[in-house]
Amino acid sequence: xxxxxxxxxxxxxxxxxxxxxxxxxSLVVRGSPNISKETRKKVxxxxxxxxxxxDRVAANLRSQRSSTVGLIITELDNPFFSExxxxxxxxxxxxxxxxxxxxxxxxxxxxxxxxxxxxxxRVGGVIMSPVPGCSTEMLERLRQxxxxxxxxxxxxxxxxxFDYIGIDNVAGGRMAVEHLxxxxxxxxxxxxxxxxxxxxxxxxAGYGDALRTAGxxxxxxxxxxxxxxxxGGRMAVKRLLQHPNPPTALFCYNDVVAFGAMLGLKEEGIVPGxxxxxxxxxxxxxxxxFQPPLTTVAAFPEKIGACAAxxxxxxxxxxxxxxxxxxxxxxxxxxxxxxKREEKR
Numbered sequence: 001x002x003x004x005x006x007x008x009x010x011x012x013x014x015x016x017x018x019x020x021x022x023x024x025x026s027l028v029v030r031g032s033p034n035i036s037k038e039t040r041k042k043v044x045x046x047x048x049x050x051x052x053x054x055d056r057v058a059a060n061l062r063s064q065r066s067s068t069v070g071l072i073i074t075e076l077d078n079p080f081f082s083e084x085x086x087x088x089x090x091x092x093x094x095x096x097x098x099x100x101x102x103x104x105x106x107x108x109x110x111x112x113x114x115x116x117x118x119x120x121x122r123v124g125g126v127i128m129s130p131v132p133g134c135s136t137e138m139l140e141r142l143r144q145x146x147x148x149x150x151x152x153x154x155x156x157x158x159x160x161x162f163d164y165i166g167i168d169n170v171a172g173g174r175m176a177v178e179h180l181x182x183x184x185x186x187x188x189x190x191x192x193x194x195x196x197x198x199x200x201x202x203x204x205a206g207y208g209d210a211l212r213t214a215g216x217x218x219x220x221x222x223x224x225x226x227x228x229x230x231x232g233g234r235m236a237v238k239r240l241l242q243h244p245n246p247p248t249a250l251f252c253y254n255d256v257v258a259f260g261a262m263l264g265l266k267e268e269g270i271v272p273g274x275x276x277x278x279x280x281x282x283x284x285x286x287x288x289x290f291q292p293p294l295t296t297v298a299a300f301p302e303k304i305g306a307c308a309a310x311x312x313x314x315x316x317x318x319x320x321x322x323x324x325x326x327x328x329x330x331x332x333x334x335x336x337x338x339x340k341r342e343e344k345r
Contacts, residue, residue, distance in 0.1 A: 009051055014043065024039060069097045069124060070128075073104070074131065081129075084305035090306060100123060123147065126150070130154055152307075154198050159325070167330050168327050169202030173281075175297060176332065177206065177207050179295070180249040180251065183339065190250075191225075191240065191250055192224075192236060193253030229260065233260025256284075257280070262278055273337040277340075282298075295332075295338035297332055300328055
């Protein structure tokens with residue numbers, strides 16, 4: 001009995017147990033539609049009874065085609081990435097891919113380690129949100145792999161090297177600040193995010209465009225970078241409240257920062273949406289449920305994930321055309337957190 005446990009069950013054993021040929025059993029484990037329900041049921045039952053585990057890596061080597069995809073994100077705590085994962089998985093599941101997920105926590109060395117691990121697992125392609133400051137060494141390694149790479153959400157690598165799917169962050173930043181300006185606000189802060197990030201730079205550009213168009217000079221003392229977390233937003237707003245001429249409105253790098261900022265305001269007895277207006281970015285599901293409900297810029301994470309997955313599938317199927325850049329247009333979702341200046345006491 002112990003010898004049986006130690007030895008790996010083969011597909012031939014499964015086929016014999018089910019009373020079918022090895023070729024038929026192989027078609028079943030690979031999900032072929034050209035198998036009757038009865039035969040599929042027999043093979044699956046045999047696999048279960050014998051404890052057969054499909055060796056996907058070995059199968060990929062035999063077929064010279066990998067059905068495994070690497071997915072690299074920066075963090076799991078941000079619901080933006082959770083919603084994006086839904087889009088990726090739904091699109092790839094339809095095509096029969098297996099996804100290996102890795103998280104970089106915005107650390108280049110962690111990203112490099114993940115890419116190496118995925119190469120060892122012989123992934124057929126990678127979808128990734130790159131960390132700021134990617135090394136030329138990493139770029140060279142990606143080229144040497146000779147597998148498709150699709151970037152999403154961040155443009156940290158030189159344009160034109162890989163396919164990219166993302167949102168128009170400049171337009172999103174502009175529409176957020178224009179909304180606050182229309183509400184009578186003139187002292188508008190931009191909080192959260194890292195100035196090294198391509199996304200921060202783009203949203204900062206939209207913020208500046210809107211202010212300058214309104215004849216307002218950008219006040220650098222109202223730019224407060226922070227971690228893209230609730231605590232980051234909370235600490236950023238506490239700093240701003242010490243300003244000799246504090247803002248009347250906040251444009252936040254993302255919704256999670258906005259949640260933290262509103263919690264920080266409440267701790268100081270300041271009512272978000274009445275005393276200070278707040279606008280976020282992403283429109284994650286929680287933004288409609290927060291109190292007050294958050295005005296935000298919709299970035300469609302699930303749609304970005306699905307687009308990235310479909311693009312990678314096209315590449316893995318043989319599309320070798322020039323890299324494509326797909327930019328989705330954001331939308332402003334107005335809720336109660338962005339009160340007008342004239343409504344204040």
